[in-house]
Amino acid sequence: MLRIPCPWCGVRDEVEYRFGGESHLERPAPDAADAHWADYLFNRDNPSGVHHERWCHSYGCGQWFNLARDTVTHQIIAVYRMGEPKPAAGEDG
Amino acid sequence: MAGPSYRLPEGGWIDRSRPLAFTFNGRRLQGCAGDTLASALLAAGIAVVGRSFKLHRPRGVLAASAEEPNALVTVDRGDGPVPLARATLTPLSEGLRAESRRVFPALGFDLARIIDYTRALWPAGFYNKTFKWPSWHAYEWALRRMAGLGRLVPAPDPTRYRHVNVHCDVLVVGAGPAGLTAALAAARAGEDVLVAEQAAEPGGSLEYDPEPVEGQPPREWLAQALVELARHPNVRLVCGATVAGCYDHGVLTIHGTGDAGESWWKVRAGRVVLATGAIEQPLLFGNNDLPGIMLAGAVHRYAARYGVACGRRVIGVVNNDLGWRALLALSRAGVEVVAVIDPRPMPDRALSAAAAERGIALHVGATPLTAHGSRRVRSFDFITADGGRERVECDAIAMSGGFSPTLNLYAQAGGRLRHDPRLASFVPADCRRPVEVVGAAAGITGGAGPIAPAPVASTSQWVDYLYDVTVADVELAVREGFDSIEHLKRYTTVGMGPDQGKTSNRNALALVAALTGRDPGAVGTTTCRPPYQPVTLGAIAGDRRGDFYAPARRLPGHDWHARQGAEFEDFAGWKRPAWYGRDRDAGIAHEVGRVRQAAGLFDASPLGKIEVKGPAAAEFLDFIYLTAVSGLKPGRARYAVMLNENGVVIDDGVCARLTDDHFLVGTSAANAGRVAHWLEEWRQCEWSRRELIVAPVTEQWAVITVAGPRARAIVQALPGMIDLDAGGLAPMSQRAGRLDDGTRYRLQTISFSGEASFELSLPADRAPAVIERLAEIGAPAGLGPIGVEALLVLRLEKGHPIVGIDTDGTTNALDLGFGRIVAGRKTDFVGARSLARPADRSADRRQLVGIEFDPSAAVVAGAHFVTAGAGPRRSEGFVTSAGISPTLGKGIGLGLLEGGHRRRGELVSVFDQGRRATVRVVDRCFYDPGGARIRG
Amino acid sequence: MRGYSFPALVRHALTGHRRWPPAWRSPEPKKSYDVVIVGAGGHGLATAYYLARNHGVTDVAVLDKGWLGGGNSGRNTQVTRSNYFWPQSAAFYDRSLKLYERLGQELNFNVMLSQRGILTLAHSRHELEGLRRWTNAILINGIDSELLTPDEIKREVPLINLDARFPIVGGFIQRRGGLSRHDAVVWGYARAASALGVDIVQRCEVTGFDIEDGRVRGVQTRRGAIAAGRVCLAVAGHTSVLAARAGFRVPITSMALQAMVTEPLEPCLGTVVLSPVIHSYVAQSDRGELVFGGGADVYTSYAQRGALPVLEDNVAALLELFPAFSRLKLMRQWAGIVDITPDTTPIMGRTPVKGLYLNGGWGTGGYKAIPAGGETMAHTIVNDQAHPLIADFSLERFARGALIDEGAAAGVAH
């Protein structure tokens, strides 16, 4: 079971959170081409390794935030707030 | 009945003054307090405790702890049968009834032994090679009846199952010497310590191993350790508690058993100390599965711990020094050990001298061959160092093939293992998580010896007792190319039984290594899966049963509805009145008529209510909804549709403007929570720089709707109600006020039913009183309650679709006929871009239409529109809602029909479970299309 | 294929089974092949088998980073069925089921297909309408399916609890659905393909692709470069990883689908029981174990490990349906990495790279698709054009918005 550090509430069980998928997606302008729009809608990085994703502490403070998490070991490499850029590899949150 | 004939005259930690009566397969037996079921059976001289899985061979107790593969019995303590209990872990209790695996006709003589006698025909994977013609199904029933170790006897389960959540700095697994030492150190350092011991009491090897600890006799050391641990307030020691799984981020599970029931612990531990010991492994020789052949350590343990002699003439067949130690201790405990056979040319001098001293015949450098016997071992053959074949008579064999450290949890934690040739076993290599391994689990010296099959038929040497896997099966697997350890496991099923290979993986691995000429380390191990020991499903579910399986929400007016005879059903997490009275159909028809002729009271409290406020509120909602709301004047409301980014309709509701920068968003009851999350996600993730506040208030406000021609008069009669006839309070208006008794309310004139309708929002705690008041006022005018089902009919007559019933996860805004709104939008909104894709604009999509049909026709929700005429049938969509309108007396419905919007007036054929009918495609609104009644 | 039969067993018994030949060859990889298939799971091996048997293409290598059948083929819960909503899905999966029905004899390897029926439950009137919609679609697709009343369900499954927290109000059964033995399917295809000349190379991870002006020329592996005229990806949960190495993105999220098994019991459950809404299914294996599951971890994961929250949810759901199971014991839990697409329909056919073909996106339903998946991919590779049965499963469907949403339509992920 994941134990996820909420930036506001501290470490809690994964069942308190809601997973929001890949973070840092750029929403295209309304006049984007079909392929560009489909890339935003459907294509995901889905790496076997470090994944930059967003979570919401829905049973807690209700805040969305970002995690850098290894999808194989589930090690959490970084925690950072919405709107902040991806941390450089190895950097700790 | 005779007294326990194999009980030693003295010794053991049992209370001989407290005899306990129990039965085994109906036979009356007796043990003492402190016995396990296994020790009591051995004391009573019971050799055969079960039958093997595949060949139905007689089997006896092999071990003394969790690794036991044979003594799996159904145990009943008077509270119902528990299948597949380990006799070695089952404390004996008065009146306990134990049954071995069902065999026909009796445990002593099992007809299914025929399989054993013809076993040459059933090598590993035999079923892959045959039973193909005419089909597997033809043989399956027979084989399935042979399968299964335990039997399920459906009976109520009175066991109390509890969940326990624990946080600690360190979890110590195992309360033997190593575990207790680690616990003491942590306790002294002031850490929060949890110690979990699988056995019924702490001590582990201290219970029987005579070796002193820190210069003290083991039992004294144990007593002192326990006293000190008890003094530390931050230490918790639990017994009968098996650590079952080690999960990500330092979460471990414990299966607790005891008189109070069973428990499932979820432990968040800062670090873990594994003091899980090592498991003694069997030796390979002929008929090494005969009853009476046991692990040496177990034989010793039964004598020292339980005062039981596993035999009257015991011989030792061992390949390591620890085996010798066990035999010596056994002989000191008063059990007659007549001989010891060791393939090693020269075992430890001191040990052999001590053995010789005790009159034990020594056969070193000997080659074990085979055991003889049918229902109990009788004798053992071996080749002496000088090549002669010899036989010794015996009624029990204490064997030791070495030790395998218990590292299941270590591997689960992601720890890597390495093979240590000196110890002939896998030991911990490294683990990126804070898991420390201590004691025998870290590697046990003096326990290593040669591992090789005996020079006798490999079909008679068992590797896996539980699933009947022999050396021959392993050889066959390797011969056929299943030589990767995972292939071997799947092909032969070695290690796949309930014991997960605790006494078989090590030998299987050694065999594969030898057969393929690879180093055991290179062959590797199979993946360790949780749980370490099987766990009762009830414990894992805990209290999540019945009403606690899923929480139900209750309406503020629940009790009032119950008094009105409401039939409650689950709707999106709420218990809501589906209809009132006994008869469903009559009830619904009556309630519909009530609304059309007089007035109905509907409890709409589950409708989602979300307040959105701030300078950016209007712009935000324009972006979230297909329907722009920025044009609304304060005090006015508008029907609004919500899409996801894929253009699919996900919710609808009414959005009211309270003030310029303050909106009240209404959602469907089913999506109240989802929409609140949806708005928050957009606000925080995409609109974070804008001044915007989203506040769900669903729980605060109960919503009572009064609808019907007499609704206006009834609501008006509430003391303190604003003037409903005053200009401006047209449909889709929003007002607020306060009743005479001080109750604040919000009023919206929203109609779902097609009648004049007043939606009254009240603080949830005030709702019951107001409902009573309304019912009282409205009674003379014919006001009565209506349930969800009646409302579904009313809205169907009015042609209002319900998202999730009349749409599915593929229905987009255009399919619902919102083309003009989409075209009219100037600014971007969620889902807009997707509606421009070719597939979304296609005129052949399944579009929402109304249908009419003859009341006699079988048209139901779920029926499909199909192409009429010849050729293969093809679905053109389906009916989403249908019924006979009590008001209009005809069949009406909604459906998603291919190209439906251009097919108005067309007759379409409908298919349901083989029956056909015909419907006419019509406009969606069946009742009062002009909407005159809504204006009342 | 020949060689396996009861008489053969008897013959070999006389020689102590010492003369059985290896089930498949274990050759060193050649420098070049006409076709290289990445992934020696069910789909990869079946594709190789049909390439050789249906199209005479035998210069084929199947590469796997581990041992054959070690991915989802060896981790799934062995359900085979074809009760699908959309005609494209139904046609494809029913072809697969028909192939399964004669697979044991075709491969001369008993895959233990047991058509004991698969029962799907509804817990409310509105769910029942959904099932009715679903079964009518199945019937129109020409596939067997029967609606059942609660009483009929009780007769099929005596141990079931109709008055669960969410009462069982009805259901439907596909009698041709059921179970088979996953390892046997993989081994059967491997043995048959190997016998037809296909090289199966285990412990040979593909680390990259050789691509020249948009066309694949071969693969890089831990055991050196291997040239190939055409390459097919059949790597289930790891599709995104391999696609990235080939330079294109796919609409796939990998998740860990959890499965569990109890200790073996005498027969107590005949059919496969599935509850889409409670997210639970259970079946009893021929060995007597109750195999159950239904939940995936709710986040992107490549961890083939059992997880705790899903375990608790699935066990609670199982006991809600079958209170009589409460004293049975969980023996093992594990996970397989499933590749989920936005519309829960697979992605099959050509990719942006010429000569590189994709067979993936199976989500939780790849096992039942193995025979048809292999057959249609073989055809697609040989003709460089999608087999008619999978024409609509193409990667381009997403840009057009032409999704085939089984989950959304039938209200259940497949």
Next chain:
Amino acid sequence: MAEHASPGVEIARADGRTLVSLRVVAAAAKAARERLGLSEPGRVGQSDPCSIWLGPGHWLLFGGGIGPEELIGRCVESLGGLVHLAVDESAAWAVWQVSGAGARDALARGTGLDLRPARFAAGASARTRLAGIAAVVAALGEDRFQVLIERSHAAYFGAWMADGMR
């Protein structure tokens, strides 16, 4: 409302107090806390109005004997100029008192929250998942807790607590 007791644990409904939920936009959070003396993250504030921190820029205020309008009025007064929203939630919550030596264990049955006395002492508060539903847990004293859950879950939660005390 039914009250339950078992050795070491007592639970009782304690509804009826005025509750107002106050939200302010991020930019105004600091100012709002200072002006109204609102509680720090993870804490129950003791000043008047007494408040529980629910999230960044989000508090639950307890009216000491005053009604919701009055309390909301006070917010509007002190927050004049700041974008905020104060709404009456007096009827939205079911409030429970859980007390006794066994209180921590009784709650720990249903939540992964670290309730060790050292980690969750008097004055601490947390929103969490308890018995599968959303809850606000506040430590009022050594063995005294206040638990708030959504009103519609009251019957379920009461039964769940009672079941744990069987």
